[in-house]
Amino acid sequence: MAARRLVIGRRLLQRMLEHCLEEKPLEACGILAGTNGYVNAVYATDNARRSPVSYQVDPEQQEEALRRIAAAGEGLLGIYHSHPSAKAVPSRSDIEYAVHYPDAVRLIISLDGPIDVGAFLIRDGQVEPVHLHIRDGLGGTYYDLRQRCGT
Numbered sequence: 001m002a003a004r005r006l007v008i009g010r011r012l013l014q015r016m017l018e019h020c021l022e023e024k025p026l027e028a029c030g031i032l033a034g035t036n037g038y039v040n041a042v043y044a045t046d047n048a049r050r051s052p053v054s055y056q057v058d059p060e061q062q063e064e065a066l067r068r069i070a071a072a073g074e075g076l077l078g079i080y081h082s083h084p085s086a087k088a089v090p091s092r093s094d095i096e097y098a099v100h101y102p103d104a105v106r107l108i109i110s111l112d113g114p115i116d117v118g119a120f121l122i123r124d125g126q127v128e129p130v131h132l133h134i135r136d137g138l139g140g141t142y143y144d145l146r147q148r149c150g151t
């Protein structure tokens with residue numbers, strides 16, 4: 001049964017947001033891990049497409065993240081990416097390319113105007129919203145797997 005909600009600590013979300021701002025104007029991306037819908041680790045990765053309108057998690061960094069997630073006894077909860085100049089809803093290509101990991105929540109962070117975060121499940125071209133709970137005082141660790149630094 002796929003997660004219908006995702007819980008993340010405010011501090012961890014803030015760190016993800018900084019990652020997205022660092023990569024602007026390109027889309028940023030990364031991986032969310034944890035258990036029972038609670039995000040315990042964020043892995044920032046390079047966008048292999050280096051594009052302002054689409055993303056692909058760097059395949060080697062994705063492997064590295066999945067190795068660490070398995071070693072920690074956690075699961076892949078989600079994949080996040082930014083929309084530097086679009087709303088926090090899946091783009092056509094987000095829906096088209098969401099063929100792997102159908103149970104992973106797609107978190108989209110919009111930097112277009114006031115920062116906005118959307119969470120979705122995308123399966124067989126269908127988009128279903130997921131409840132995102134942002135909690136104060138919840139821990140979690142941010143790992144930066146990127147090879148290229150900042151801007």
Ligand SMILES: [Zn+2]
Pocket residue numbers: 053054081082083090091094108
């Ligand atoms: Zn997108």
